[in-house]
Amino acid sequence: MTTLQPPIEQVWEIDRAVDDLVRGEAAWAACGLAKRRELIERVHAATAEQAEAWVRAAAAYKRLPEGSPLLGEEWITGPYPVLTSAGTLASTIGALEAGRSPVDGFSVRPAPGGRVAVRVLPHSVWDRLLLSGFSAEVWMRPGVTKRAVRSRAGLGQRRPTLTGGVGVVLGAGNITSIPVLDVLYELYAHNRVVALKLNPVTDGLFEVFSRVLAPLIDIGAVRILTGGADVGRYLVHHPKVGHVHMTGSAATHDAIVFGTGEEGAARKKAGTPLLDKPVTSELGGVSPTIVVPGAWSEADLRYQAEHIATQKLHNGGYNCVASQVVVVGSDWPQKDRFLAHVRRALSEAPARPAYYPGSDGRVEGAVASYAGAERIGGGRVLIEGLDAADPGPALTSEYFAPVLAVLEIPGDAGTFLTEAVRAANERFAGTLGVNLIAHPRTIARLGSSLDDAIADLRYGTVALNAWTGVGYLTAAATWGAFPGHTLDDVQSGIGVVHNALLLDAPERTVVRGPFRPAPRSVLHGELALSPKPPWFVDNRTAATTGRRLVDFAAAPRWSALPGIFASALRG
Incomplete structure (x- = not known):
């Protein structure tokens, strides 16, 4: 395995960032629930302000032409899920502030195999109108009771002063909301301050992400770094870093955890990781x-x-x-x-x-x-x-x-x-x-x-009659592999992200959608009014619908709905 380090100037930059976070952990611990809610609300506002620049930067590295309907993908998988997640996290923190469970107001029902399921979509009147016919449930692990779901929801925010040290997020290079959502989950679910290392293909989003996360950067809870594999390697092995979260492939995971080449393969076989700290991950698969x-x-x-x-x-x-x-x-x-x-x-x-x-x-x-x-x-x-x-x-x-x-x-x-x-x-x-x-x-x-x-x-x-990507876009749903994987057989990863209700011990998300789009769905008796979804690759108005959905997520209001519906129906 190569042991090359970054240039000394980058080493100094990384060390300064980690030292800032060590100090910032105390500042984060001192933030009570009201302050944390205010911070996530400011992230929400900053995301709305940066949405246009965000989409432009994403389109530039993906080489999407101006005016292409495919820009809808960047609106819907970039700023949109960050806005909805930030809004749901703010509601979760608000419930804890008021002495309530974040799950209060959500339906919880029995599910097969001794499980209970939390219905997270639809929840609001907006969900019922904008995603008519779609639903999502988070199924908890067998044996988790309805009472436990309500009493344990909140994760790290139930004891906000007990922080979890400095964590590293190795950002994804494909879907541009992933790095920001992962940072928010590390902070709010696990109480870890975060060094975000961008995938080099997303370096063009550095300024946008810096502005979106500025409220958290300003208090010392987040730092953003760029660079190649040498920077990532130095960062994850830094002695002051206590946890690593990554998005990518199983092969990349193994290279980080065990090393590369014959030595890495031998470590994996022996179960002796090169990386001596906990690692969570969201990886791909078939x-x-x-x-x-x-x-x-x-x-x-x-x-x-x-x-x-x-x-x-x-x-x-x-x-x-x-x-x-x-x-x-x-x-x-x-x-x-x-x-x-x-x-x-x-x-x-x-x-x-x-x-x-x-x-x-x-x-x-x-x-x-x-x-x-x-x-x-x-x-x-x-x-x-x-x-x-x-x-x-x-x-x-x-x-x-x-x-x-x-x-x-x-x-x-x-x-x-x-x-x-x-x-x-x-x-x-x-x-x-x-x-x-x-x-x-x-x-x-x-x-x-x-x-x-x-x-x-x-x-x-x-997902039944829907794409699993709908689960990704649902803020209160969980996203990640089925539980039970280990470092030496990681499959699609360890742990979950998103999960803006901060549910403890989820197992999976189950999404359901309409078999047909409206108006055919109505003609055949399906209780669904959704036309062809804007995430379909052949949707002709996806860019316009996506932009309008982002504008709505920034400030939900009745007056915005006619424009969204009109664009969606033309898709």
């Missing part, structure tokens, strides 16, 4: 989308194919939870027609640059692995005909690129679902997110067996 057989209309086939294209191509395919394998029924009479629609949706999705480092090489590696790999155009690849007995690397290697594979499993809806769940749990790398798509009539026929399937899936977010 996210499946399980398409349950049913009798679909042509419009259903087309819409759900566009849904899958979004799950794959959102942000160019550079998402930890991007769908990589579509699991379909080999006996489904509509399989071929559906896959034809998937191929069309992939080919017709807007072209975009491969901005993330190494993407082209990963695409070429996928093509080299499969003789039947089909180049769709725009750098996209579709791989059909995986051998169920030996499907190859598509199930075990995260491509983090616009590559989509198809795995076929036989059986009617019930048999197929059982086998698909088994495959997802036992054969796919990672546990971050899994998507299920099923017709409402099929859902009704499956009954409790579908609920059992959701409970059996060992994933941190399970």
